[in-house]
Amino acid sequence: MKIDRLLGITIYLLNHGVVSARVLAKEFEVSIRTILRDMETLSLAGIPVTSLYGTEGGYKILENYKLDSKLMDAEDYSYILTALQGLQSGYNKKGIRDTFEKIQHNVPDKKLKQNIFVDLSVCHEGNHIDEYIKSIEKSITDKKCIHFNYTNSNNKTSGKEVEPIGLQYKWYAWYLLAYCHLSKNYRWYKLIRMRELSETNIPYSIEHEPSDILMKRMEEEDNQSYTTIKLKCKNEIKIPVQEYLRGKILEENEAYFILQIEEPTQERMWFSLLLGFGNDIEVQEPDSLKERMKTVARGIYDLYL
Numbered sequence: 001m002k003i004d005r006l007l008g009i010t011i012y013l014l015n016h017g018v019v020s021a022r023v024l025a026k027e028f029e030v031s032i033r034t035i036l037r038d039m040e041t042l043s044l045a046g047i048p049v050t051s052l053y054g055t056e057g058g059y060k061i062l063e064n065y066k067l068d069s070k071l072m073d074a075e076d077y078s079y080i081l082t083a084l085q086g087l088q089s090g091y092n093k094k095g096i097r098d099t100f101e102k103i104q105h106n107v108p109d110k111k112l113k114q115n116i117f118v119d120l121s122v123c124h125e126g127n128h129i130d131e132y133i134k135s136i137e138k139s140i141t142d143k144k145c146i147h148f149n150y151t152n153s154n155n156k157t158s159g160k161e162v163e164p165i166g167l168q169y170k171w172y173a174w175y176l177l178a179y180c181h182l183s184k185n186y187r188w189y190k191l192i193r194m195r196e197l198s199e200t201n202i203p204y205s206i207e208h209e210p211s212d213i214l215m216k217r218m219e220e221e222d223n224q225s226y227t228t229i230k231l232k233c234k235n236e237i238k239i240p241v242q243e244y245l246r247g248k249i250l251e252e253n254e255a256y257f258i259l260q261i262e263e264p265t266q267e268r269m270w271f272s273l274l275l276g277f278g279n280d281i282e283v284q285e286p287d288s289l290k291e292r293m294k295t296v297a298r299g300i301y302d303l304y305l
Contacts, residue, residue, distance in 0.1 A: 002038075005030070009038055010047060013061045020058035077107045082116050090120030090169065092130055122172065129174060132197050136164050136176060143204045145181075148197040150189060153266040160189070163204045166211030172269075177215055179208065186214060225265040230285040233259055237280045244273050258284070 005028055012027060013019055021035045028035070039059055042049050048062040084100045124130070139146050146164055151157045162178035165186070169175070174191040208214065233241050234256055247261035263270040274281060275296065283290050 006038055006042060006045075009035075010042065010061065013049070013059060014065070018052055018056065018058045018060045024059070074108055077103060078114055078116075081107075082114060082118060086118030086120050089118070090122070090124065091133065092124075093134070120169070129191050132191050132194060133167060133174065135197060135199055136167060139199050140164050140166070142199075145200045145202040145204070146178075146197060147200055148189075148194045151193045151195075153268070161200070161202075162187070162189070163206075163208070165208055165214055168215060177211065177218065179204075179206070181205070186218060188218065226262050227265045227286065227289065229261050229263065229283065229289060231259045231261065231274075232256055232282040232284050233277075234280045237277065241277070241281070245270070 008028060009024060012024070021032045021039075024035045025032045030038075039049055039051070048065050049059055050062065051057070051059055080103055081100065084096060084103065088096045088100060136146065143163075145161055147159065147161050149157055150160045161181045162176075163181075165177045165179060167174060167176055176189045176191060176194075178187060178189060179185070180187045230250070231241075231245075231247075235252070235254065238257060241259060245259065245261050247259045250258040250260050252258070261270070271292075274283065274293065283293055
């Protein structure tokens with residue numbers, strides 16, 4: 001419906017600042033001509049839309065304009081409550097519970113029933129992780145450096161002094177994005193590999209961009225090495241293989257299928273999974289991984305002689 005699109009465009013402009021007609025057309029799946037008409041409609045409705053010219057031009061809404069919170073319906077509140085419950089299940093913080101109570105109080109339909117639930121309890125990697133997250137959050141707010149001992153994927157430990165930027169849960173683990181004083185660059189650090197974390201009184205050395213922008217750039221500029229692996233898998237384990245390894249099926253028949261996956265070379269999880277599938281999976285490529293599988297398998301066998 002047009003009214004829904006107009007409301008969506010208004011919210012999008014409020015959240016993203018200057019946006020071109022081309023971007024809006026792509027976002028709302030309409031033509032640029034339709035977007036131009038929508039801008040006229042919004043202006044006539046009293047919404048302060050302005051247009052900017054030039055290469056960085058587009059449309060924007062004046063910064064002092066605010067939407068009426070009553071525009072949110074019961075379904076909107078349901079999404080917010082579901083997200084907060086999920087966050088609360090993965091990070092035990094009183095502030096999250098307090099926010100949940102405030103939002104729940106404002107739900108217009110008190111009989112609203114949630115049908116979707118998100119359980120992030122897998123985020124709990126140990127008691128010290130919750131404490132580290134709280135310490136890191138405080139340091140980010142105070143713009144102060146932290147120090148910790150860090151063991152990398154090659155099992156080498158060294159001291160780190162960094163400027164914490166943001167925390168992210170991904171790949172079944174908590175990660176810290178921080179500016180490293182030694183390398184003079186941004187790095188990801190896995191919290192489970194940290195020990196003896198402490199806050200310092202050393203202020204940030206530079207002004208950093210917002211954490212979401214830096215995280216997106218880090219993902220786009222991912223420079224870690226990956227290994228392309230080709231596996232011959234028995235058909236009876238197709239579902240668990242696709243669940244844990246995913247990847248692309250290159251060919252299949254009644255007995256087996258060929259799966260190609262691409263994994264970070266230095267990570268251990270995928271290699272452990274391959275071992276866990278035993279003789280139901282055969283590594284076809286690369287040869288270096290075949291030799292590694294043989295060496296580890298012999299070591300395990302010799303352990304139980």
